[in-house]
Amino acid sequence: MSTKKLQVGVAGLGRMGKRHALNFHQNVPRATLIAVSSPDAAERQWAAENLAPHGVAVYESYDDMLSHNGLEAVCVASATSVHAEQAIKAVEKGKHVLCEKPLGTTVEVSQTVVDAASKRPELKVMCGFSRRFDASYRDAHAKMQQGLIGRPAVLRSQTCDVLDPSGFFVAYAEFSGGIFVDCSIHDIDLALWFFDEEKSKVKSVHAVGITAVEPDLRKHNDRDNAVGTVEFYDGRIAYLYASRMMAAGQEDSTEIIGTKGKLSVNILPADNHVRIYQPGGIRQELPQTYWDRFKAAFTTEAIEFTDSVLEDKPVPIKLASAVSAVKIGAALQESMVKGTKIWFDEQGNRTDRAQL
Amino acid sequence: MSTKKLQVGVAGLGRMGKRHALNFHQNVPRATLIAVSSPDAAERQWAAENLAPHGVAVYESYDDMLSHNGLEAVCVASATSVHAEQAIKAVEKGKHVLCEKPLGTTVEVSQTVVDAASKRPELKVMCGFSRRFDASYRDAHAKMQQGLIGRPAVLRSQTCDVLDPSGFFVAYAEFSGGIFVDCSIHDIDLALWFFDEEKSKVKSVHAVGITAVEPDLRKHNDRDNAVGTVEFYDGRIAYLYASRMMAAGQEDSTEIIGTKGKLSVNILPADNHVRIYQPGGIRQELPQTYWDRFKAAFTTEAIEFTDSVLEDKPVPIKLASAVSAVKIGAALQESMVKGTKIWFDEQGNRTDRAQL
Amino acid sequence: MSTKKLQVGVAGLGRMGKRHALNFHQNVPRATLIAVSSPDAAERQWAAENLAPHGVAVYESYDDMLSHNGLEAVCVASATSVHAEQAIKAVEKGKHVLCEKPLGTTVEVSQTVVDAASKRPELKVMCGFSRRFDASYRDAHAKMQQGLIGRPAVLRSQTCDVLDPSGFFVAYAEFSGGIFVDCSIHDIDLALWFFDEEKSKVKSVHAVGITAVEPDLRKHNDRDNAVGTVEFYDGRIAYLYASRMMAAGQEDSTEIIGTKGKLSVNILPADNHVRIYQPGGIRQELPQTYWDRFKAAFTTEAIEFTDSVLEDKPVPIKLASAVSAVKIGAALQESMVKGTKIWFDEQGNRTDRAQL
Amino acid sequence: MSTKKLQVGVAGLGRMGKRHALNFHQNVPRATLIAVSSPDAAERQWAAENLAPHGVAVYESYDDMLSHNGLEAVCVASATSVHAEQAIKAVEKGKHVLCEKPLGTTVEVSQTVVDAASKRPELKVMCGFSRRFDASYRDAHAKMQQGLIGRPAVLRSQTCDVLDPSGFFVAYAEFSGGIFVDCSIHDIDLALWFFDEEKSKVKSVHAVGITAVEPDLRKHNDRDNAVGTVEFYDGRIAYLYASRMMAAGQEDSTEIIGTKGKLSVNILPADNHVRIYQPGGIRQELPQTYWDRFKAAFTTEAIEFTDSVLEDKPVPIKLASAVSAVKIGAALQESMVKGTKIWFDEQGNRTDRAQL
DSSP states (O other): OOOOOEEEEEEOOSHHHHHHHHHHHHHOTTEEEEEEEOSOHHHHHHHHHHTGGGTOEEESOHHHHHTSTTOOEEEEOSOHHHHHHHHHHHHHTTOEEEEESOSOSSHHHHHHHHHHHHTOTTSOEEEEOGGGGOHHHHHHHHHHHTTTTSSEEEEEEEEEEEOOTTSHHHHHHHHHOOHHHHTTHHHHHHHHHHHTTTTOOEEEEEEEEEOSSOGGGGGGTOOSEEEEEEEETTTEEEEEEEEEEESSSOBOOEEEEESSOEEEESSSOOSSSEEEEETTEEEEOOOOSHHHHHHHHHHHHHHHHHHHHHTTOOOSSOHHHHHHHHHHHHHHHHHHHHOOOEEEOTTSOEESOOOO | OOOOOEEEEEEOOSHHHHHHHHHHHHHOTTEEEEEEEOSOHHHHHHHHHHTGGGTOEEESOHHHHHTSTTOOEEEEOSOHHHHHHHHHHHHHTTOEEEEESOSOSSHHHHHHHHHHHHTOTTSOEEEEOGGGGOHHHHHHHHHHHTTTTSSEEEEEEEEEEEOOTTSHHHHHHHHHOOHHHHTHHHHHHHHHHHHTTTTOOEEEEEEEEEOSSOGGGGGGTOOSEEEEEEEETTTEEEEEEEEEEESSSOBOOEEEEESSOEEEESSSOOSSSEEEEETTEEEEOOOOSHHHHHHHHHHHHHHHHHHHHHTTOOOSSOHHHHHHHHHHHHHHHHHHHHOOOEEEOTTSOEESOOOO | OOOOOEEEEEEOOSHHHHHHHHHHHHHOTTEEEEEEEOSOHHHHHHHHHHTGGGTOEEESOHHHHHTSTTOOEEEEOSOHHHHHHHHHHHHHTTOEEEEESOSOSSHHHHHHHHHHHHTOTTSOEEEEOGGGGOHHHHHHHHHHHTTTTSSEEEEEEEEEEEOOTTSHHHHHHHHHOOHHHHTTHHHHHHHHHHHTTTTOOEEEEEEEEEOSSOGGGGGGTOOSEEEEEEEETTTEEEEEEEEEEESSSOBOOEEEEESSOEEEESSSOOSSSEEEEETTEEEEOOOOSHHHHHHHHHHHHHHHHHHHHHTTOOOSSOHHHHHHHHHHHHHHHHHHHHOOOEEEOTTSOEESOOOO | OOOOOEEEEEEOOSHHHHHHHHHHHHHOTTEEEEEEEOSOHHHHHHHHHHTGGGTOEEESOHHHHHTSTTOOEEEEOSOHHHHHHHHHHHHHTTOEEEEESOSOSSHHHHHHHHHHHHTOTTSOEEEEOGGGGOHHHHHHHHHHHTTTTSSEEEEEEEEEEEOOTTSHHHHHHHHHOOHHHHTTHHHHHHHHHHHTTTTOOEEEEEEEEEOSSOGGGGGGTOOSEEEEEEEETTTEEEEEEEEEEESSSOBOOEEEEESSOEEEESSSOOSSSEEEEETTEEEEOOOOSHHHHHHHHHHHHHHHHHHHHHTTOOOSSOHHHHHHHHHHHHHHHHHHHHOOOEEEOTTSOEESOOOO
16 A cells, blocks of 8 residues: 555535535545635635645635646535536546536536546546445445345435525525435435446436425426436336425435345434433434535545545446436426426437337 | 114125224224124134124125114225225115225225215215324324424325235235225325315326336236325325335335424334344334234224214214325326326316426 | 123222223223222212213222122222232132232232232232233243243343422322332332243342432432342342433333343333424434333233133232232332342342352 | 644554554544554564554564654553553653553552653543543533533443353453453443532442353453442432343443433444344344444544644543542442442542441
């Protein structure tokens, strides 16, 4: 094992960007955070106070950061709308890339990243689907592969955020791609992983949604609660729920139901091992954010991405998979908005109606 | 409180009929089981051994049982295909009726029972949706009505039977009406109850299904795993899962998600308060059948039906509700088989496409 | 199976007496409640309103009730201080007896009931240790007997009541025999049952107690929280916790730890299958009283006692066992009050100090 | 924040030593592991392969390691019998010390470390009670301090290891100080922490123990299952269970019962968020070792110890507390072996019998 460290820059210092920057700075022994960039002055101020003292360069311009001396890899954690563009620039400059999900809000945009990466096969380019790095999901996946549940046939999965009464999600919806592309993308990725996307091809998608707490989301063709169904040609079903309305905290649960058993992940969320007994009953607290639930997974993700570069190993998730996920997510969003069921043939092309 | 007891007969002595007969015999202090009927010789033999010694008359013919001296009420627990016919005959003979769900496998047949009952308003006629009598569902419903979760917006519910490798379900499917009419009918009824069917009118239904373990179910247009979505005009969603493939036991769970909180019922099933610690972990056993899970509810159902007759009170569930449930269940079944999304207008008529 | 019904009277109509009376009245098909007695006018008034209309005779004098025409069995549910006296009177009058625990607050008094019963072997006399009739404890006991946990070696058990700020427990302590005789008696009985009292002889007991919320309990040599240890000659330990201070509800939990596994009963109490998700977390409510937790067990107890009389079968719990339980409970109470460890020889006699 | 890193050596490379060494190497950004020592050749071989390539010096002699150039702090993770001696040597050489628990197996030996440390107040010397660094225990402690449960009155805590049929624990018992000093020391430390050792002085201890699976433990005056009770002068009780016999995995649970509520930590252990549904029920796996359960706490411990040195802050746990814990543990062990209850006066001296 070499003692060389990967020189990393983080693009974007918003909610997720800050976390990725601190994560690379504190929790990845084989990486050194050397630069960050953000067009936002307040975010740069935060970096000036928290990262610069440790020798991290702070840039306003992403392009300038890309030219930082010695930079080897970029973690793209900016707004979704610039994910693809920034990832491609980095690739073209010869940098390895860990890109936050999704690559883009459309298949076309997402595919441009894959195309760019395919021209530079020596670079490691990965879209970070954090759940694949979570210890519990990995345990479940390993147990499934050992045959513990027979053939997995039905997957139920949800990504449900705590209610944020500030209106944040309305503004956010303008560029997020919608609740299926932003939230359910995680659950879709799980379906691709547990069902094996090489074998399971999407046959149809259908979705419905409501605005129970944020009617203004409709301005951006979005909803605050949505249910989607994905049918696969090889006789499998994934059904998904996404919400911005949870009262108790972040509730990301998954069930994988097979012909001989079932695995559940986080069916009854809890933040830690504490229970509180008071008049009214026994209570357990929940993680309040996606990051709280998955912070250890983000660390594993950053460590394994770093390892794949330093040791020239394949990245843990194929980049093309990220395009498949966006394809399904965007189709679900369209189905929800238009009220139509959407069909695909076995080659993945849209079709009027599948033969039953 | 009078000490008069209701004189009850039970029609059908199959799996459920036996249970209903014993239930009325042992657990309903204000009722006396006086007669049972079954066209099946083995079932009558069982009754001869277990019920006749306690003074219960055993009939081959349902019509003959209806003429039994002193009979006041009938519990129809025969095959689904004769529910309606038997219920109507009983009504026409002036008997109160507790009918197992569903009234019929089609809306038209189910409606005939309502029509017959409406001509005899002095009779108590109820379709037994057992979950409405379960202490946990009642507690959840009461908490919802107290406003604990704000406005209920999304309901997830499942009725999932343990895997029965005997092939029982294939034969059963010929007359059951299909998995949505047989299993999900319970979850549909919960949606009607929690969302208030007076206010929430169905806008669309969509379903998909697979045969993961019982391909022969397709002969009867049925599936062993199915997922359905029901959209309501007032901005609510119910999504349902039914299965014949559970490995661990009966898994009937429900979540009611409101704008200010959530209630779950049986999210982590357990048969009792015991946990078993062995190499491999901590284990809790599950009820193996629907009856095991809901037997106390069936007793409450029988007690309350009996009370409604003896005290001339309204039955706890309006009969028309049972038709609404079949309407939704049958539409889901059709959607699953045909692959189409089905729309309704606000008057409950099918329509080509709702206006969005 | 005969259709004859056991004619039952209930002595005492306090908190438990009312419940036993209603239990026999409503839930025991083979018994008929025909008489009750209470020296308390308010309690008799309750009976006049709730039981008399159903043909139940109401007596002020217990002796008078014993002479009620046709009375066959008595359920003694009066104050602990008269349990033994009333049970003996009933036996001497030739009545079967189901006596609430404990038989008495001392070994000597408890033994008088056993002596009286031994002179009338044709009568069924049982002390009602309700937990032996609970479905979960029975399941655990059966699993232990099947060898699931190897040899049971350590038993942890607790009987913990919800905090009652009314001061009820102070007055109650004057006659209850103290927290070990009143509460832990259940846990002691479990130890005798799971360890097999024929084989496991008590070697030593030790206890400590505090008054965390009710200092006035010290007037009656009692405490509101107490921990006891019971050591057995065959290398087993039971350790017990009793409390009058639970905030969330009734918490009666037990663990049986064997050489190859462990069984727990009610390790995480819950009143039903509902969970409530609100800001602050996920909450489950608890039963608030011992009766709430064990009401089904009390019904089973009454049914099985009735069956043992009607079918002339042995009662489910040997009467002598109730004396053993009081012996241990009273010794624990003494150890707690005096601060001493108390030793027994293998014949059950107190001794200065066991040989180690 | 300085970028200086603490130069750390680890003494002992047995089970725990390896873990501490890797922990400092991989998980503590502000520390650099520069040296390790072990008298055991196989352990040194492991270090030669796993640590030396990263620049870590490997010593046979602890004294030689102490002289390693630049060494600033030592983590003592060797056999319990040399903890005190090695800690004192390090202090005398001017090194900061993080010592695995217990300081020694007797009060006298443990006190020598405190005495040595008190002569070098500029050094940070801490005994590592890992549970004080666990997120769940910290959350519980914070909630208690916020008054959530009123005044804590009773603490139940257990340290229960998985059954190890290899006989490891017999050999280990020769030097471990016994099950109360080796295992329950954690629970005792929790009592000192939650009850506030400044206020709560021990009044009596009592313990019993058995050898259910390892009779050979008696050779070393030890047991495989033990229950202890600790009574405090200010009206509090801690009761403890330690075992080497768990079937399912590591079971370290704690309850803190206060006058207004209760907190539990890990009442139902689980290794992760996965549940497995198979015939037989729903199962959750457990951590198999103490390290598996607390590895994150060990990292926090190492990080906070490092911070306390680099920033010259008090260590998170007062060193004298470690002597108090050994005092109670050793008295419990003595009580168990001799069969006697042991009393202390309020100054902490043994006494014949406390005044009640």
